[in-house]
Amino acid sequence: MSLNNGLEAANMLEEMMKITAQNLVKMEVSQHYEIIKELGKGKYGHVTLVMHRQRGTPMALKLLPKESTKQQNFLYEYCVALVLSGHPNIIGMFGIAFESEEHYGFLYEAALQRDLISIIKPREGILEPAAKLCTKQLVNALEFIHHKGLVYRDVKPENILIFGRDCQNIKLTDFGLTRPRGTVLKLVSGIIPYTAPELSNTQNCEGVPIDFTLDAWALGVLLFCLMTGYFPWEKTVPSDPFFEDFIVWQKTGITEGLSYHWKKLTTEAMDMLSKLMSLNPSERSPVNKVLRYLDYPWRVANWRALEK
Numbered sequence: 001m002s003l004n005n006g007l008e009a010a011n012m013l014e015e016m017m018k019i020t021a022q023n024l025v026k027m028e029v030s031q032h033y034e035i036i037k038e039l040g041k042g043k044y045g046h047v048t049l050v051m052h053r054q055r056g057t058p059m060a061l062k063l064l065p066k067e068s069t070k071q072q073n074f075l076y077e078y079c080v081a082l083v084l085s086g087h088p089n090i091i092g093m094f095g096i097a098f099e100s101e102e103h104y105g106f107l108y109e110a111a112l113q114r115d116l117i118s119i120i121k122p123r124e125g126i127l128e129p130a131a132k133l134c135t136k137q138l139v140n141a142l143e144f145i146h147h148k149g150l151v152y153r154d155v156k157p158e159n160i161l162i163f164g165r166d167c168q169n170i171k172l173t174d175f176g177l178t179r180p181r182g183t184v185l186k187l188v189s190g191i192i193p194y195t196a197p198e199l200s201n202t203q204n205c206e207g208v209p210i211d212f213t214l215d216a217w218a219l220g221v222l223l224f225c226l227m228t229g230y231f232p233w234e235k236t237v238p239s240d241p242f243f244e245d246f247i248v249w250q251k252t253g254i255t256e257g258l259s260y261h262w263k264k265l266t267t268e269a270m271d272m273l274s275k276l277m278s279l280n281p282s283e284r285s286p287v288n289k290v291l292r293y294l295d296y297p298w299r300v301a302n303w304r305a306l307e308k
């Protein structure tokens with residue numbers, strides 16, 4: 001995939017944002033929607049279940065306070081979501097963006113069964129068939145995003161919404177961090193377990209042009225969480241002892257230092273994760289390589305006995 005792809009995506013988004021800004025409707029939520037209940041809250045936004053007063057349609061409403069949100073950032077998130085919607089594993093949009101006195105807002109599909117984080121059992125994760133179903137759909141969504149020349153940059157269970165039973169239909173949401181491939185990132189705010197190591201150390205450098213490999217890394221971390229119920233580390237910096245042990249494994253193949261959670265995984269699952277989370281981004285597997293591992297078991301037979 002060429003960098004031009006990222007450039008095309010950036011140009012198209014810029015045009016969409018200009019047109020959306022010109023057509024941004026002014027309204028107060030209560031005029032057209034009845035508020036039913038809160039669905040979730042993130043760092044930037046507040047998501048509520050609402051019902052269209054005339055038609056009775058249930059919808060999710062994301063509100064971003066004007067006080068802390070630049071109009072450009074709101075338009076960007078809305079337009080990216082609109083470009084990507086329509087894929088079966090990406091949240092559907094209603095095509096309505098507006099501003100009220102205090103907020104910017106848009107309306108999209110509501111997931112009444114919440115997000116993936118709500119079903120991950122601490123110290124256990126989720127059942128293996130459900131984890132594999134999630135993986136397949138997530139890979140579909142990420143490949144679609146990558147084909148559009150975009151890097152998602154926010155793979156985590158809080159952004160994976162559940163429709164249907166046993167993860168039969170999941171959808172990605174929250175495109176606030178999505179950027180065209182090749183965008184140079186100078187500052188990463190807050191290193192979390194999902195942050196690829198090349199981004200954890202950008203303070204003194206010129207910046208890193210982002211690539212699809214960031215999503216491959218985060219997918220690896222997510223799969224570890226789904227299979228064990230633990231994060232593999234807190235931060236992807238060498239001062240984190242769990243990450244340090246992982247570096248040793250990646251560089252030498254020696255597994256002794258790894259925490260016991262890794263022992264719950266089969267050789268095939270370990271191989272899959274080591275390729276998704278190659279320390280060198282240019283050696284990282286693309287996300288679709290994970291599909292090759294779906295027919296192998298991911299957890300060893302006695303994995304529950306390994307939990308102390």
Ligand SMILES: Nc1ncnc2c1ncn2[C@@H]1O[C@H](COP(=O)(O)OP(=O)(O)OP(=O)(O)O)[C@@H](O)[C@H]1O
Pocket residue numbers: 039040041042043044045046047060062091108109110111112114115158159161173174176
């Ligand atoms: N369509 C939806 N249906 C049901 N719940 C939703 C929906 N959209 C979001 N949520 C819930 O609201 C939470 C916050 O939403 P979202 O991630 O969009 O906000 P944010 O402020 O951008 O989050 P972050 O802090 O990750 O940037 C999600 O983690 C999810 O639990």
